[in-house]
Amino acid sequence: MEVRGLPRGSRPLRAGGLADSVHETADRDPSLAQLSRRDPAHRDAWRPVTAAEFRDQVMDVAKGLLANGLRFGDRVALMSRTRYEWAVLAYALWHIGAEVVPVYPTSSSEQVRWILQDAQVRAVVVEHEHHAMTVAAAGGTASTLTALWQMDRDCLSTLADDGLGVPDEEIHRHRAAVQPRQVAVVCYTSGTTGTPKGCLVTHGNLAAEADTLLDGWGVLVAEPGAAPSILNFLPVAHVYGLMVAVCCLRGGIRLGLQPDIGPQQLLPALASFRPTxxxxxxxxxxxxxxxxxxxxxxxxxxxxxxxxxxxxxxxxxxxxxxxxxxxxxxxxxxxxxxxxxxxxxxxxxxxxxxxxxxxxxxxxxxxxxxxxxxxxxxxxxxxxxxxxxxxxxxxxxxxxxxxxxxxxxxxxxxxxxxxxxxxxxxxxGETVFAGYLGNREATAAALRGGWFAxxxxxxxxxxxxxxxxxRKKDVIITSGGKSVSPTVLEDQLRHHPLVSQCLVVGDDRPYIAALITLDPEALDHWRRLRGKGTADITALAGDDDLRAQIQRAVSRANTRVSRAESIRAFRILPREFTVDSGLVTPSLKLRRQEIARVHAADIDAMYPRRDDDLLPGTGRRRGRRAGPAPSPSGSP
Known part of the structure; x- marks a missing residue:
């Protein structure tokens, strides 16, 4: 079965690039509050940035980039959280025809090394000294790098000063040369199943995405009579957060940028910004x-x-x-x-x-x-x-x-x-990317006749x-030959307020099992209501009441699948999977293979060890066969 979307209401981008909308908005309504910045003196206050102010600052920074030797087609890495400086730099780079390479601020030096080398990055902008040290540890002073700037050292002003001698016409000449088919962003995949690949996302791709949303869903952004506004707290290193920023700036929607998504930071930001x-x-x-x-x-x-x-x-x-x-x-x-x-x-x-x-x-x-x-x-x-x-x-x-x-x-x-x-x-469709950077084999496997697999x-x-x-690569095949998609079980388990994350396992095993992490705030709440004292999660993991709670969640999840697909054992882990530990991507997806490697002993503990599982004369396991399952409560 094939389903085609409705005809487009807006015309696809036929000429120019993403930077053009900055000038179009400023020319049409220079006093429009295009963005809002946090007031450093009053954290609950937001200072408006007009469309004209944003255009002028982007132009000044673009001049500085040219003055520092960056040219059309060069790639520049932006290693940053979601903040105002990122928006200025991205649009300044698009003004001169350069390509943005977003880098997650939590990336390790090895991940940064791969991206810098794979994309042949010419310059890097980081938030602070810690990021600069990560770039240095990645060997960033070698290779193709010619410059590194820091946001917390006011790199926007530095670049603006560097570009004082560059005329406006030089920037407009570069901007006029940008075409929709040219690459705007080299956005790396999360690498959940292997080495990250650089996706070549064009100006036309992002413009088509933003314009389609504005045309078909723009009426939902604000109630009649209200000025539309969006607080973007999604990572701009991910295409989702990047798309939100582009959509706002193309549509004249007031954009706020919030770097932290922890409840203590995000909830006050939502309350003070009051998005529509x-x-x-x-x-x-x-x-x-x-x-x-x-x-x-x-x-x-x-x-x-x-x-x-x-x-x-x-x-x-x-x-x-x-x-x-x-x-x-x-x-x-x-x-x-x-x-x-x-x-x-x-x-x-x-x-x-x-x-x-x-x-x-x-x-x-x-x-x-x-x-x-x-x-x-x-x-x-x-x-x-x-x-x-x-x-x-x-x-x-x-x-x-x-x-x-x-x-x-x-x-x-x-x-x-x-x-x-x-x-x-x-x-x-028009938003499908142009291929993977320097990887013809992967591109050929993913793109076939205009269709993306x-x-x-x-x-x-x-x-x-x-x-x-x-997900095809996530399908589990048990030793009995049963194919199981873990998504249904994992989604259902996360419905329980105590459960933070869940990884269903069972590849080449006799039955399905699960690694479960608990939400610290929910656990603390549960502990206080039940008078469990100050015991930490490690001590509580064996608590009969807690295990009964999780068992009920497992049993409810099992009602959504067949007996052969149901979870027969589970193990409560002492801590959550985190980005910092390398077990979760910055977009909060589980790195399944890495979790299985790190927690191999926990997974083995959920399956009975049998003498006939060992190959004669070796300490290695043979392919597992179905055997008696442990009790439903799993292993402590």
Whole structure:
């Protein structure tokens, strides 16, 4: 089955590049508040940056880049969190036809070395001294590097001073030479299954993505009469966060840039910025839900919250049926209860996002249907979408007014989706990248006749909505030959408030098992409510009450799969998988192979060791055979 997106409402970019929109917006409305910067003297205040101010600063920095020897087609690495300086530098580089190479600020020296060498980077901009030391440890002073600047040393002013003698015409000459097919960003994949590959994302790719979203979904960004604004807290080193910034700057939407996504930093930023729309990942929506549930429990209102959540989901389901023509919508009684809980619960939840958000987007992985229904019932419709680095962002999205929770929507205008014979999702359209940098073999394997093989597994329902069921490389094959996609089990387990992460294992093993990490805040809350003292997670891992809680979560997850696919054992780990430990990508995806390597002993402990598992005369295991499973509670 193949599904084609609706015809585009806006015309694809035929000439020029991303930098042109900076001038178009400034010429049209120079006083427009294009961005907002945190006021260093008052952390809860945001200072507007007009379209004219942004254009002038970008021009000044572009002149400095030329004065320092950077030229058309050169690649410059930006190793930074999501902050204002990043936006200025990226657009300055696009002004002179240079290519941006985003580098995650948490990258190790080995990862940085690979990117600098693979992309033949000419210059690097980092946030601070620690990043500069990482670049130096990566051998950055050798190779092709000619310059390194630091944001915390006011590199924007330094570059502007360096470019004082460069005329405006020189910048405009470079900008006029940029064409849509030229590379704007060399965006590296997360490397979850191997060496990261540099995706060649063009000006035309990003412009098509942004313009399609603005054309089809722009009406959702703000309520009528409100000035649209978005606080971007997604990593700009990831194509998702990069796309949000480009979309705002092309669409004249006020853009705030927030570098930290920890609750202590993000929640106050949302409250002070008060965005009208949110782009996020499922983790954020899950975190807000569980935090609100814990707060209700601590004040003795857990029962009220749970009833409100049930009403929200039933209300949203009734609205969903109405939109499909298969129902009459919420009943009068349900509407009345919904109105009561809106005053008691839902408005408080909306206040967490600043109070103005009525619509949002979730990306990077599928948002659980139950969570999508809850938020819709609480007054925030979350439009789930699907895309990859190679597609410059989303290729499918929920159509306005026709959301199907639990799916990732239909193909966006200008895009097509089909499902291969093996269940792999293939996509085609204007946002599909130009290939992998210096890797013809990988490019040929991924791009065939204009179609991109995503590596994801999915299906199209009878209305053409895409459902992602897993990742081809993640499929587990047990020693009994059973193929298991871990996604369903892992998603269901993460629904439990105590569970932070879950990795399902079982390749060449007699049955499926799981490594589970716990949310420290949720665990602390659970411990205090049950009078468990000050025991840490290592001591609590063997607590019978805690294990019973997790066992119930496992049992609920198992109801979604067959007996052969169910989790037969689990192990609670003493700490979460983190970016710093190298077990999670910066976009919060598990590095499955690395986790399995680091926790090999924990995985082995969930399977019985049998004498006949050993090859005669060796200490090595033979292929495992089905044998008796441990008790359902797993190993401590």
């Amino acid at each position: 729309f949110v782009f996020a990942v499922p983790y954020i929506f899950e975190k807000v839900f569980h935090t609100a549930r814990r707060a209700a429990e601590e004040t003795g209102r857990a029962q009220v919250f749970d009833k409100a959540a049930d009403v929200a989901m039933r209300y949203a389901e009734a609205e969903e049926r109405l939109s499909r023509g298969s129902g009459r919508g919420p009943s009068p009684a349900l509407r009345a209860r919904h109105a009561v809980y809106d005053r008691l619960v839902y408005r408080r939840l909306r206040a967490v996002f600043g109070g103005q958000v009525r619509n949002a987007v979730s990306g990077a992985s599928t948002l659980r249907r139950e969570l999508g229904l809850f938020y819709a019932g609480a007054g925030i419709t979350v439009y789930d979408g699907y895309g990859l680095t190679e597609t410059a962002g989303a290729v499918t999205a929920q159509p306005p007014g026709a959301v199907r929770f639990g799916t990732v929507g239909r193909p966006m205008p200008g895009s097509e989706v089909r499902i291969g014979a093996d269940g792999e999702v293939w996509v085609r 995503t590596g994801d597994l999915g299906l199209l329902d009878d209305e053409g909505y895409l459902v992602i069921t897993g």
